[in-house]
Amino acid sequence: MRxxxxxxxxxxxxxxxxxxxxxxxxxxxxxxxxxKLAEDAFPHLAFEQLGYQCVHHGQGQWNGVAIASRVGxxxxxxxxxxxxxxxxxxxxxxxxxxxxRVSSVYVPNGRSLDNDHYRYKLEWMQRLLVHLQENExxxxxVIVTGDFNIAPDDRxxxxxxxxxxxxxxxxxxxxxxxxxxxWGLSDVFRKFYEGDRLFSWWDYRSGDFxxxxxxxxxLVMATAPVVDRARWAIVDRNARKxxxxxxxxxxxxxxxx
DNA sequence: ATGGTCGTTGCACGA
Numbered sequence: 198m199r200x201x202x203x204x205x206x207x208x209x210x211x212x213x214x215x216x217x218x219x220x221x222x223x224x225x226x227x228x229x230x231x232x233k234l235a236e237d238a239f240p241h242l243a244f245e246q247l248g249y250q251c252v253h254h255g256q257g258q259w260n261g262v263a264i265a266s267r268v269g270x271x272x273x274x275x276x277x278x279x280x281x282x283x284x285x286x287x288x289x290x291x292x293x294x295x296x297x298r299v300s301s302v303y304v305p306n307g308r309s310l311d312n313d314h315y316r317y318k319l320e321w322m323q324r325l326l327v328h329l330q331e332n333e334x335x336x337x338x339v340i341v342t343g344d345f346n347i348a349p350d351d352r353x354x355x356x357x358x359x360x361x362x363x364x365x366x367x368x369x370x371x372x373x374x375x376x377x378x379x380w381g382l383s384d385v386f387r388k389f390y391e392g393d394r395l396f397s398w399w400d401y402r403s404g405d406f407x408x409x410x411x412x413x414x415x416l417v418m419a420t421a422p423v424v425d426r427a428r429w430a431i432v433d434r435n436a437r438k439x440x441x442x443x444x445x446x447x448x449x450x451x452x453x454x
Numbered sequence: 455a456t457g458g459t460c461g462t463t464g465c466a467c468g469a
Contacts, residue, residue, distance in 0.1 A: 206460075206461070206469085207460090207461055207462075209461090209462095210460090210461065210462095231461095231469090233461075233462070258461095258462060258463075259462080259468075306468080306469060308468080308469085346469095400458080400459080400460095400469085401458080401459040401460050401461095401469090402457080402458035402459045402460085403457075403458045403459085404458085405458090441460095443460095444459090444460075444469080
């Protein structure tokens with residue numbers, strides 16, 4: 198089974214590239230973030246023509262997450278299932294695909310350490326942990342993947358000195374990821390690239406992509422039954438090149454059947 | 455040196 202995550206930065210703007218990429222790479226499951234589409238505006242037909250069923254949790258204009266699967270898509274859940282009032286932003290969607298409980302997540306950016314949005318980010322990560330504790334079983338196959346807007350450690354940052362005092366690298370953010378790890382998830386990419394400085398996002402500005410100035414913030418977090426099956430992972434940098442790319446590259450993981 | 459580019463919506467803001 199091949200699973201991928203890709204922050205597409207507007208599915209309306211990116212649909213031609215997503216279609217071409219799906220036809221080339223043929224993942225069994227693709228988790229998308231930042232569709233920036235209203236719930237009903239998702240282009241289901243385009244995905245069906247490529248053999249994918251989809252679930253979309255959208256709000257229009259901002260955010261929006263989706264899962265496309267060609268290995269089945271059962272029991273879809275939009276947002277948190279923790280009994281608390283619904284998150285006003287569309288940042289989480291879950292479905293069972295090919296025997297794995299898969300969540301596509303778009304963690305809040307945070308903007309700056311003194312911004313209310315940073316508080317929202319930390320609360321959102323805590324709520325994700327509670328949602329997993331209450332809804333999932335860490336001894337079974339679970340994947341939580343998407344744009345976490347957190348670089349797990351300094352290997353994931355092109356220039357750590359330039360990020361002192363910034364979001365994406367702060368200790369509370371990194372601690373919130375470690376809390377997910379204590380529950381039972383681990384960063385599948387690091388099983389294959391222990392010491393490598395490989396990134397998944399590059400700012401559009403200043404030629405950052407071609408200068409190698411990026412962050413690894415798009416993560417495939419998985420429970421042990423999935424990690425044990427993982428045999429290969431890669432950041433598809435080719436998808437960040439050429440005409441009208443997203444600012445994120447897809448991250449792929451292949452699992453043994 | 456604190457810039458720059460996208461995508462959204464409209465004449466600014468979020469990333």
